[in-house]
Amino acid sequence: MANTKIDEKLQKIAKDLLESGEVSLIIGYAKGSNPQRMRPVFITKAEEAGKLSFSHYAVQDLAVFLKKPEVKKFGKIGIVVKGCDEKAVNALIQEYQISRDNIKIIGIECNGVIRQNLADKGETGVSESTVYDKCLICEEHIPVLYDFLIESEEPKLALSGNVKPYYGIEKLESMSAEEKNAFWAKEFDKCIKCYACRQACPLCYCSRCIVEKNMPQWIDTNSEETGNAQWNLIRAYHLSGRCIGCGECERACPVNIPLMLINEKMAKDVYNLFGYKSGLDINAKPVFGVFSESDFNDFIK
Numbered sequence: 001m002a003n004t005k006i007d008e009k010l011q012k013i014a015k016d017l018l019e020s021g022e023v024s025l026i027i028g029y030a031k032g033s034n035p036q037r038m039r040p041v042f043i044t045k046a047e048e049a050g051k052l053s054f055s056h057y058a059v060q061d062l063a064v065f066l067k068k069p070e071v072k073k074f075g076k077i078g079i080v081v082k083g084c085d086e087k088a089v090n091a092l093i094q095e096y097q098i099s100r101d102n103i104k105i106i107g108i109e110c111n112g113v114i115r116q117n118l119a120d121k122g123e124t125g126v127s128e129s130t131v132y133d134k135c136l137i138c139e140e141h142i143p144v145l146y147d148f149l150i151e152s153e154e155p156k157l158a159l160s161g162n163v164k165p166y167y168g169i170e171k172l173e174s175m176s177a178e179e180k181n182a183f184w185a186k187e188f189d190k191c192i193k194c195y196a197c198r199q200a201c202p203l204c205y206c207s208r209c210i211v212e213k214n215m216p217q218w219i220d221t222n223s224e225e226t227g228n229a230q231w232n233l234i235r236a237y238h239l240s241g242r243c244i245g246c247g248e249c250e251r252a253c254p255v256n257i258p259l260m261l262i263n264e265k266m267a268k269d270v271y272n273l274f275g276y277k278s279g280l281d282i283n284a285k286p287v288f289g290v291f292s293e294s295d296f297n298d299f300i301k
């Protein structure tokens with residue numbers, strides 16, 4: 001496939017950054033094995049910048065690679081991001097996992113990415129029915145922070161107005177405690193403890209996850225009722241106030257557990273209680289990393 005104008009701009013920025021030595025590595029997207037697939041690519045030489053590309057099939061959140069020691073060793077890194085993914089970069093900076101000084105953010109204005117199952121069937125158009133749910137409630141089509149911005153040349157995704165924020169979690173919230181328990185017991189029963197959700201998450205970066213600690217054994221590692229609930233709930237709590245809603249955990253889950261329902265419910269509650277949204281401000285303290293005497297609970301006073 002021929003380069004688009006976005007590809008040309010992207011390649012030029014990457015080439016200049018590598019040639020000038022401002023970065024040693026660029027993480028971006030390259031065309032995949034078929035026109036409806038894009039894959040992550042790692043560019044270390046200016047002459048390889050021509051591999052970089054972007055399209056509505058660029059679904060992966062590349063910020064996940066920033067936590068890897070193999071990537072960190074490059075020092076100064078450039079990364080291609082959509083608005084949702086860029087919030088993960090911000091959250092990693094907020095949590096002192098990466099330094100703003102070591103990152104060049106190449107932001108791309110994004111109108112939505114096409115669901116992979118539809119892309120595999122040949123879907124080419126961005127519409128309310130073809131993009132991921134996160135795109136329907138997206139507030140960051142343009143990344144909040146960037147060193148370079150490549151604007152979209154395509155028309156904005158027109159929404160019908162019927163789309164509600166937070167993935168329709170009102171239905172879940174309207175359930176009784178027993179109904180919620182039954183709903184999640186059924187969903188978690190499918191979990192095979194593959195940990196793909198964790199591996200795909202840019203903000204799950206503990207060098208040793210609690211599920212792998214066995215002295216003492218905190219969580220049952222079998223994929224059975226108690227262990228599955230423990231795993232999914234502990235992960236939800238570890239991500240509360242931190243999840244930036246990229247949806248990669250849910251996309252990675254091989255048994256289609258609606259993990260974004262949990263993530264968005266936690267995000268909604270954190271916002272309602274503390275007025276905080278993750279990944280919007282690199283100078284903000286993570287909401288559960290600080291306390292205030294004006295907090296509405298008095299247990300800490």
Ligand code: SF4
Pocket residue numbers: 082083084085110111112113134135136138139140141
């Ligand atoms: S959530 Fe926004 S930035 Fe992310 S893929 Fe969808 S439209 Fe693009």
Ligand code: SF4
Pocket residue numbers: 197200201202203204239242243244245246247248249250263
């Ligand atoms: S928990 Fe899921 S949606 Fe949230 S940041 Fe991690 S991968 Fe993205």
Ligand code: SF4
Pocket residue numbers: 190191192193194195196197198232249252253254255256257
């Ligand atoms: S990706 Fe799905 S099946 Fe695998 S551990 Fe996570 S929730 Fe369980």
